[in-house]
Amino acid sequence: MRVVSVVSTKGGVGKTTVAANLGGLLADAGLRVLLLDLDSQPTLSGYYALKQKTDAGAYEFIALNLTTLAEIVSKTVIHGLDLILSNDDQGRLSTLLLHAPDGRLRLRNLLDNFRLHYDLLLIDTQGARSVLLEMAILASDLALSPIPPEMLAARELQRGTLKLLSELEPFRLLGITPPPLRLLLNQVNAIRVDTRMIIRGLRETFAGATNISILETVVPDRVAYLNAASLGIPAHRIKTRQPRERHSPSTLEIMQTLAIELFPEWREAISTVNRYTETQ
Template identity: 85%
Template sequence: MRVVSVVSTKGGVGKTTVTANLGGLLADAGLRVLLLDLDSQPTLSSYYALSHKADAGAYDFIALNLAMTAQIISRTVIAGLDLIASNDDQGRLSTLLLHAPDGRLRLRNLLGNFRTYYDVLLIDTQGARSVLLEMAILASDFVLSPIAPEMLAARELQRGTLKLLSELEPFRHRGIPPLPLRLLLNQVNAIRVDTRMIIHSLRETFAGTTNISVLDTVVPDRVAYLNAASLGLPVHRIEPRQSRERRSPSALETMQALAIELFPEWREAISSVSRCVEIR
């Protein structure tokens, strides 16, 4: 099972949108996908309608070590896409984990129960530094960080997400190597000159960096993503074809490119989603 945390210490960069749509695309590719909502503002938990709602959720899973799948896993209406919903609206988990001996490693220790059931676990996290965020990162194979191409977001990346990852490096002494960071340019308006300059600067900054890379895939600022969220559907089902008015790729092409870049081992399955969408 591949485990990916979608992370940014800055709010409003589109973490939940990326998590929901990436999960939907991978599920339509035939992969078994589990979403874990660790945000106390549970937007991901309500993105998709549920065909089955579990009695418990993320709080019970982590605070009580409740790993019985029938009790904590909800089924979405998207075949192959399951969810552990957020139910920690008072933010109790962070306080609990801060004082627990295994706090930052608890999720990592709990995931063994899921590895035979799922191909991918996508974790949606809070938009602020917390022990809960650190726990999610330390449980992951790599970190995906959406970043808006604007100067304030670029500055926050340096003093927020990058600083956090560097401070977690001592966990290599516990057998957890420094995690790869994948930066995803998100909500991009390619017309703006300053946007192109910031994108170029980011790519130059991290060129040749071992553990940090700026993905080739760029997610445009598109109304299709808002429409998909309103309808509770993956965006690739809303916009499977390129618009005649735009030269940029369709949402389907964008999400496929992102999924293949992150999970090249499943390229063939991901590429076949276009045929599934046409059938729908």
């Protein structure tokens, strides 16, 4: 089972949208995908309608070490896409983990119970520095950080997410290697005059980095993602073809390209996701 955390210490960068749509695409590709919502503002938990909802969720999973799938895993209406709901609106988990001996390693130690049941675990995290965010990163094989090409987002990346990762380096002494970080240019508005300059600056900054890289895939700022969230479906089902006068890739093509870049081992399955017709 691959474990990917979608992370940023800045809110509003599109973490939940990326997690929901990436999970939906991979489920449509025939993979078994589990979403884990660790955000106290449970946007991911409400993205897809549920056909089977459990009473327990992320709180019981993390705080009580409850790993029985039937008790904590809800089923979405998307075949193959399951969800552990966020149910810690009072922020009790952060306090608990700060005082627990295994706090930052709690999630890592619980994942063996899921490995035979899922191909991918996607973790949506809080848009702020927290012990929950650190726990999610240390449990992951890969950290994916959406970043809009805006100056404020670029600055927060440096002083927030990158600083956090550097402070997790001492865990190497315990044999735990912090995951590589992949930066995803997200919500890209090509009309803005400073967009290309910021993108170029980001690519130059991380050109020689060993554990950090910027993905080639760029996710544009499109209404299709908002419409998909309103309808509760993956964005690639909204639009699979582009009008003849437009030359940019469709939402389906963008999400496929992103998924293949992140998970080349699943290229064949991802490439088969083409059966949904244009709905608007």
